[in-house]
Amino acid sequence: MRLKELASHLGLSQTTVSRALNGYPEVNEETRQRVLDAARRYDYRPNASARRLATGRSGAIGIVLPTDRNLLLDPHYVEFQAGLGERLMKDEIDIVLSPSRAGDEMATYRRMAVSSRVDAVILSSPTVGDPRVALLTELGLPFVVHGRADSPIDHAWLDIDNEGAFRHATKHLLDLGHRRIGLINGETRQTFAIDRERGFRNALAAHGVAADERLIAEGIMTDETGYRLTARFLAEAPRPTALLVSSMMMSLGALRAIRSAGLVLGRDVSMIAHDDVIPFLNPDAMVPTMSTTRSSIRAAGTRVAELLMEIVADGRAPDSIHELWPVDLVIRGSTGPAPRD
Amino acid sequence: MRLKELASHLGLSQTTVSRALNGYPEVNEETRQRVLDAARRYDYRPNASARRLATGRSGAIGIVLPTDRNLLLDPHYVEFQAGLGERLMKDEIDIVLSPSRAGDEMATYRRMAVSSRVDAVILSSPTVGDPRVALLTELGLPFVVHGRADSPIDHAWLDIDNEGAFRHATKHLLDLGHRRIGLINGETRQTFAIDRERGFRNALAAHGVAADERLIAEGIMTDETGYRLTARFLAEAPRPTALLVSSMMMSLGALRAIRSAGLVLGRDVSMIAHDDVIPFLNPDAMVPTMSTTRSSIRAAGTRVAELLMEIVADGRAPDSIHELWPVDLVIRGSTGPAPRD
DNA sequence: GAAATCATTCAAAGCGCTTTCAATCGACCT
DNA sequence: AGGTCGATTGAAAGCGCTTTGAATGATTTC
Known part of the structure; x- marks a missing residue:
């Protein structure tokens, strides 16, 4: 089912149907209901590529995945990703994983940016003076760092203390x-x-x-x-x-x-x-x-997703984003007084 | 840099440039070289959405990620994904992760298919008579199962013995x-x-x-x-x-x-x-x-990616794909003769 | 009652690619 | 010489959506 068909089924123009579906205010409430009903009935789903082409937004955020660094071998990473996904799901935003050999990482970021495959990216495991910060800033691709890159360039980050x-x-x-x-x-x-x-x-x-x-x-x-x-x-x-x-x-x-x-x-x-x-x-x-x-690294993932959305959708300034989360100290059985000798 | 600009820089039509870039045989070798050089010089990258819209192929494969099942908590999953990525990278194919609550999984698959967000999907952790097999078959979305779904419907799978x-x-x-x-x-x-x-x-x-x-x-x-x-x-x-x-x-x-x-x-x-x-x-x-x-679950990931490419790019018939991998038995120090009592 | 305003709707123009169908130009054939 | 063919290139028509600018009646305003 395409927008065009749906529109003709309804005896409306594509314009109106599109607006009704996307929540624009200028469409008659009664019309909107008809459109929504029909869309559900025919199980209409806009074609993702077409929408992206038309809006210029990709509806996806990117993660460059170094295939040979230890990031991957790491359960922390999965847990973070789960948190990310949890939040992104709400807005039907995809996560695009772009695998990359260690040396090619920068090229992969560049590719993501230039081909406008994603609206923003996440930087994990930052190093001191991480070169990726400079690259992405230059490319104008929005990003949030999970951790802190400790770079001269001001950037959005979320880190724990x-x-x-x-x-x-x-x-x-x-x-x-x-x-x-x-x-x-x-x-x-x-x-x-x-x-x-x-x-x-x-x-x-x-x-x-x-x-x-x-x-x-x-x-x-x-x-x-x-x-x-x-x-x-x-x-x-x-x-x-x-x-x-x-x-x-x-x-x-x-x-x-x-x-x-x-x-x-x-x-x-x-x-x-x-x-x-x-x-x-x-x-x-x-x-x-x-x-x-x-x-919780999962909670961090959720929040990073949230921040990303604020930057991309609401136009929030990345350099206004610096979150430092406190860390709990939980004392259990593995700690006790120093033994005397 | 857009295709149009690139073409006019070169004094060629978009058609020819597009063909040269995509390796079509009917363009003069000398022309192709000129085009390739210029593309490199200007760092031209085709817009992913436009290409997808035009070709009808998304250049991505999908994974539905249940946010609350244990699949996620699982290092096996990461390792598999790494293998997948390793292979997909070669053809610049993305992995689209679509997070989904446990109940919504089927809807997410449907969404992926209908919005043509991905060319194919991967099914992990199949259960007996997994309903996803029927759904995807009905939707006509190609897929490969990692494991076996033991479904009445014939499907592509790779499993270990x-x-x-x-x-x-x-x-x-x-x-x-x-x-x-x-x-x-x-x-x-x-x-x-x-x-x-x-x-x-x-x-x-x-x-x-x-x-x-x-x-x-x-x-x-x-x-x-x-x-x-x-x-x-x-x-x-x-x-x-x-x-x-x-x-x-x-x-x-x-x-x-x-x-x-x-x-x-x-x-x-x-x-x-x-x-x-x-x-x-x-x-x-x-x-x-x-x-x-x-x-190696990572090797399995690589091979599944390979199979996916064969289905999507080369049109290989999914029901011709059934791979059963042998498993090594490696004896080390944790096994010994039964103690007598 | 004519002009101005408002609420709705639509036709058409893109978005940036790929691909069909034609056109052009020599080389080649009869 | 006239016609055919192969190699190469281009113009233009989509792909399916969003969005601009205009049109249509209905409703107010003076």
Whole structure:
């Protein structure tokens, strides 16, 4: 069923039918009802390409998907995407995934922009001075960064307070008497990891405790990295009595390492992990339950979608968008007072 | 830069330029070169919507994304998507994700088809007699099922040999002397889980061993389910000496339960888990290393993309597409001879 | 009662491509 | 020489929608 047919069925012009369907005010209410009824009856759906061509808007937002970076291997990513989708669904906006090899990423963004395939894009996993910010700004393709790119160019971003989260968590451990605290971080190419390390160091400094560089390490956020780094830390003498871990996935490995060393989590070693609220990594289901810094990555996805819509549909100025979300510190069974020796 | 401008820059008609760019044979080679050079120089990119409108093809394939089913929470899904993307990238085909609430799924497929947003779709996690197969067939929207829908309607599918995989794995355990073997399966709504259970039972039957229904259980494939079901099995008397587990994620929980019971994996209890080759769940990195039935879900994604292209671009008949992939049985440290009691 | 205003509706002009159908120009054939 | 054919190019007609500018009656206004 095409607009033309629908119009002739109704004995109306395409113009009127189109307006009725799109909610323009100048059409008679009675006419609009007739049109709406007919559209439903014939299951009419406007052709997406035609509409896009006519309006110049694509009705889609883009994500460039590096096929070989770890973004993809990452459950966080899926969860974020789910949040995104939840919001976008309401306005029937599609997500266009454009896979791209690591080197071609910039070209892919360019392609998306020039071929007007999407109205806006999302930047995930920003690095320091991320070149994508400059590119997109130059291309005039609206975007929201999930995280912060720390770029000289002002841009729209939504981030969680990583510094504050890890500062509070560290402070909590210090208050429990811990002095040797290890940090198992994500890769410090990414801004969130830098911020967390800063929070960690700030808390130590504020307490007059010197940071031990041998107890600060980073890596991709996998179970395996968690295991390896924790095992390394525990081999130090004296060993750390508490651990700050950047993801629940890593905390799984960390826990394995702690057990392998014959130690008990929450007694010999305390741990606080960052929890992005991923359904299959539930801190309450762990044994012992895991103390966390918590912020739902899914909710962030929803909000980023919302912001994107505000920019594209309502013309909101991107540089007015800077949201920093607070992070909860949830104390559970994996933290306890520092053991005395 | 628009086609029109480009053409006038070159002193050619749009027709010729369009043909040159799209590789039609009737244009002079010299002319084609000039056009290609100019296109590169001006960084010309055809407008995606216009092209789609003109050709009637959307240059995208669709995935309906149930926002509240567990498909999403699932790393398998991401990995599959990565494989898909890898292949689609080559032809600059987009993936359109259409989020949808569980109830609306069918409507979303319908919308995708009628608005010709995509040229084809992918069906994941098929259930027995999956209604989507009938719907898509009726709508005339090409699709490939990842898995098998076990529907009366013939359709394109790619699946791994789940029955064979679990049959072989079970046989291997039987050959090692195990007689009490537990099965921790994915939800038996899904065809893959049914096939695995069948393989398991077939192997037992072939060996003349009666299946113990108390040692067969299912659930969503999470760490938590793995823990819970394993703990339950180990409480039986006599307890199972071996376990077949449907995912690496579950095997993590299973391992925890085994340890909690004071047992040693690979000695007191053997385990074989299904490995979809997810980068952050590496069976070689586990302690002990995990015996698995292995088939790369990413490779499956790549191949599904390939098949989709064959249907859409080359007009291959969907009902000629039935691929059943064999599954490797990889024996590592988590399996050993049955303990004698 | 004529002019002006308002509420509705429509015809037609794009949006930027692809593709059909014709036109042109030498080369080739009889 | 007149006609045919193959190679190359172009003009114009869509693809299905939105939107501009105009038209039509009906309703007010002076």
